[in-house]
Amino acid sequence: MAIFLQVVLDGLLNGMLYALITVGLSLIWGVMDVINFAHGEFLMVAMYVTYWLGFLMNVDPLISWIASAAFVFILSVIVYKLVISPLIGKPPLSALLATFGLSMLIKNICLNRFSPNFKLLSDTYLGGRVIPMGDLILPLPQLVIAIVSLIVITCIYRFMTRSRTGWAIQATAMDRDAAELMGIDTSKIYALVFGIGGACVGIAGGLLPMYMPVHPEAGSLFSLIAFVCVALGGFGSIVGSLLAAILVGLVEALVGFYVAPIFKYVAVFGLYLIVILIRPKGLFGW
Amino acid sequence: MSKRWGRVIASIIVIALLAGFAVSGVACAEEKVIKIGTLFPLTGPVALAGQRCKAAVEAAVEVINNSYPDIPVPLADQEGILDGYKIVLIHADHQGKPDVGKSEAERLFDQEGVFAIIGSYNSAVTKPASMVAERRKRIFMCGASSSAELTKRGTRYFFRIAPTDETESIEFVNFIKWLNETEGTNYKTFGVIYENTEFGKHAAQEAKKAIEEAGFEYVADVAFNPGATNLNSEVQMLKGKNPDVVFGACLGADYILWIKTMKQLSWLPKVSLNYCSGYQDPLIAQQLGGDGDYFMGTTGYSPELAELMPAVAPVEEIYKSKIDPPVPFDSDSIQEAVAMLVLAQAIEKVGSLDTEKIVDALYANEWDSPLSLGGKVAFAPGGQNIKAMSTITQLIGGEYRRVFPEEFANAEPVVPMPSWDQRK
């Protein structure tokens, strides 16, 4: 029983991390109908920012994630201006292709600049700390990420539903021209959404180096899982991505432990196929 | 109308493309050079290892081409080989992909006209790439690929320096036997955690064979996907089966994650022995800090072995200048340097660039190799270096202490590993 609970706990915590990565992707996807293939690379860039801040200036990830998020926010806005904005309204595949090229570019620039070495911040404040709870072990770094994830997602949800800008984003997602006619500067909205999407993954990437090593390929699998979570939850649905990500985390942990670790991603992708068979637009898609 | 234009332009592009080939194959001027190709994963998931291997070969070539009378390595005291021939390296990148490896090997031979190839780290790439050489009757020197199968293919032109995962597995098991005899431990249950790739799977297979042959119990077989986002269920599984001894075949980032996860779940085997790079990478050891301590693994070379191999230090200096950040040799990269040196010695000995004679010479002689543990290299049919040796070391305080076999040992192994809460 204790093991079962531990496995569930691990899955839950990982799911929250996936949620934080997913929500940004989902936002971009839902509002702009753009598949950002370079999402994983944004994560990796954020991890590098945190790493270098920690390595060169001794800033703990607990603080430097803010810088990472800000950095990726700016990077995203620049990417939007240079790469995405010319492709808005063009065939949807072209944005996918462009971001694929971008992901290749970012990955190899990092390889070129930072070498392929694995980089790990060896002593972070929370690194390796755990809270023992009877038979259960609660790893602190993951817990912090999960809490941050919940806070961020709640904030975004409230922002999207309560604030004027959030409204404007929703309106833009539904009908860009009509939104423009309401006096909403939709190209600014797009840039903002792309930036927020980047910032979310930036936060995740900023916190990850507490226990994950950084290297140019670090984002690859995360982005793949994020894609599945987005589609599983339904594009653009914030609640959907949260629940889908948690579900993915749980399935991954349970199958990994009770079946075999090697099958955990098979199960995750299989889960997506099964869900999509029943609900072709994901759990919360419209 | 537009369809016709499509055709015209399509054909123009095709023709332009073909014309492009005309200017491509510009050959180097014939000087007194011997071209050797290197084929490593310079980009992609294992780029780190590939770049180190490349630098190691470069260091070896530096030693061969220039006169370093102070370095006690064959060919160091003279300039070049064959009376002034210099070795020129042509580097190629296979990205960790077998198909790319094969075509790059072909390109090196056919286009660049290299005399031999040194490569290519990933066993999965070495296999098809070395077949290219075999079919062209050219030499393929392999430093670090560890799959035992490579040297069981009945090839003639393929030579491998490093010990195989087969010999390493047997050594691991012998070490445990030795522990049980001398330290009074009673380790019986074994587990293997490995990345599910060519490398990991091979290692696991050999491990299983060795463990079962020795009459031990093989209780946990944990494969995972490389580049994992977490290893929680993997470690949970190990924890559940609780083997006394765990063999690990995890590369770089996964190795770090594995140890971090074990720490979080506060579990450790009594002994952990590791194949290949994660454990051996001195940078990783440094980054893991105290968490990496007490793990063991095979080591073909590490700075702590320098006292056994005095010739390494000056070569290592050259190597460090070629890699950023400067790190010491590790067990993989140094084997590539050895491969280069042995090949050069064979060429020098034969006195000409006759591949057949060089191959015969490679099989027939025992080569001095101050960069190898044991100091000698000799090849059995199939190309395996039968003098390949490695020690089992234990990492304590950032230092690789030699614990087995006894003739190399400089420290007593600390077993069982102190649990996480006993460490500071």
Place this chain on the structure above:
Amino acid sequence: MTDFALEVRDLYAGYEGVPVLHGISFEVKEGEIVAIVGANGAGKTTTLRTVSGLLRPKSGFVKFYGEDVTGLPAHVMVRKGLTYVPEGRRIFGKLSVKENLELGAFKEESGEVVEQRLEWVYSLFPILKERINQKAETMSGGEQQMLAIARGLMSAPKVILLDELSLGLQPSLVEKVLQIVTEIRRYGVTVLLVEQRVLEALEIADKGYVIQSGRVVMSGSSKDLLESEEIKRAYLGM
């Protein structure tokens, strides 16, 4: 110079290299209802899209109360007081009626002002008040059209551009919707109307422009146009 609320000169515009407008010129005086009529594909909607800023013109200029606003994006035009109610309604289907209306007043920060405007449009369209919390997409076509107009009015425009109000509406509703247009004018809003129903449009307009293949081919007071033989033959099917 500021006689005209809207003055358009020699407008050229098109989509992806396909020119649609070949030099459109017209003007609208404050407080007028002006109708632009013409056949399918004549460039009526393109004209409105260009004037409202959704489409950049290739050349020519648009003056709004004497100020050159050529090529300004639509959201800036809204702030200046020119609102476009697009063809096909384009309401936010997933949002409620009230939310749609509030979005219409997006540029207005003060809640009080928004409330006042809501009252105003409810008085114009009592049916909308009954449906405050209904999702917009569940309303009938006529109600959606009213919502679209109301939403446009929420920005308190000086000039409102109305595109094909009658499209897809049953005859009885066409009558009603066009009636509302004349009511809007009474609040001092200048109206530029695009219609395919030439007869109905000219009946309520002060002035009309007939466009064909991206050019103005005829213009004049509605009365003159309605009596013109050419119009009767070409557009009224008489």
Place this chain on the structure above:
Amino acid sequence: MALLEVRNLIKKFGSLVANNDVSFDVEEGAIVGLIGPNGAGKTTLFNCISGVYKPTSGKVFYEGTDITGWPPHKVARLGAVRTFQVVRPLIDMTVFDNILVGAFLKTSKLEVASEIAESCLKMCHLDDHRDKKAGSLTIGLKKRLELARAMATQPRLLMLDEVMAGLTGTELKEAVDVIKDIKSRGITLLVVEHIMEAIMPIADKVVVLDSGVKIAEGPPSEVVQDERVIAAYLGEKFSKRLREMKA
């Protein structure tokens, strides 16, 4: 026996009843008009007949065959072909290729299909636009294309969903001529239309729907004077104008 018989057709979307117990016949060789206010359920009815939706209950018979719930392509193969209210040109294909797709229904040979397509192209006056991408056409032309495409399938029953909406006077006249031409070829027509001026003179029978219920059926001249139809649909002013037009 009528060519198409709709019997007690009910279609619900959740709690919303789009068609409630609708029955009517389309006689062979006739033009039947289907009119009603927006949201009266005309298009839903169309979709139920052509197989896009499955009716909740009720039956649809075509030549006596029960085709209720058949997929659209099977219905089309029987010879009952429809157009769409919101035009659906195959945008990246040329006008001619669009029509060709329809023509392939009755033949697999390119030559034969081309001949059929060619004649439909002429019939709908699209010759000048033969090689244009369908997506680049104006609405009016797209509607004509829709018609030509449907005609290329050589149907027996043609169901037109607002092909005349958005046309100007002259265009309307042309369209009416085309429809008359189609009728003269012995093809039965079921027409949903808003433009009363156009439908009234040519229809043999009009069926009026309101809120999913059939409220009137009969020759146009009678229906125009029906109080319920005036209240629900035409409006006083328009009804008067129509009657004047007739007179």
Place this chain on the structure above:
Amino acid sequence: MWYGVLLLIAVLPLIPGPLQSPFAQHVLVLTLLFACMSQAWNILGGYCGQVSFGHSVFFGIGAYGAGMAVVTYGLTPWPGAIIGALLAAIVSLIISYPCFRLKGHYFAIATFAIVEIFNRLFMVWYWVGGALGLDYPIIEEGWKNFMWFQTKTQYYYGAFGLFILIFSFVRWMEANKLGYYLKAVRDGQEAAEALGVNSTAVKLTAIAISAFLAALCGAFFVQYNLRVDPPMVMSLDMSMRFVLITILGGLGTFWGPLLGAAILIPLQEYSRAMWGGLGGGVDLIIFGILIVLIVTRQPKGVMGFINLLTTRFKATKGGDD
């Protein structure tokens, strides 16, 4: 005139000179192979409008078919290729059952998931070699075993045969009912159905043919590389290449896949030959920049660019409008 071009290409490698260079021939073989593969993808993705990222599965099944015939059963690759291709077609039909119900991005992600599932299952399925892969033994070279070690000329002709097969099939398809139906389903499924097109049947036909041809290409690929393992053939990376090439050349156009391959493959091979050895990933950086540039400049692919040129050319020639 395009027959002339084909003839030219066919004869060229025979002319002594630069094209005898094995590397040039290698680039040609790869270009043709990827043109074929992308054309196979184009049948479903371009003509029928179902953008699949799952084609490396079919490619892989074909590769494994040939590979297992030679390595596991000691046969010639030919029966393996045929069985593999048929199997790929069957698998494609099974896969498409759930997937064709999905629209747009949901379909794309579902095909993503399928590649990953197949990849991971093949990694642990040791009957087909698992993570270890299948390595070809040294056997007799020639057409019987479809392998050559010294020269690439025969591979070139093999690829050329495949090219003729696939491209002429697509040419035939374009001018026939199937081609029109595919495009009709792409441009408007409902409209097509109203015209009597059984869209499900059309899509299934498209994916089965597409998978069959893709598997043949896979079989060629494995014969060319003489090794197969899952990451090599059944990966998202591989799928992306087919999509990339086709879109770059022009989605749903006949020449697009060839154009895309003729640009991308030599670019990739030459840039790696030139800069790959530097180890800084310079070739991939340049590759990435080029993709971004090309796509942002001309999202409709090279064919879009050509069409633009043609219209301009016609306009300057003073033709009427």
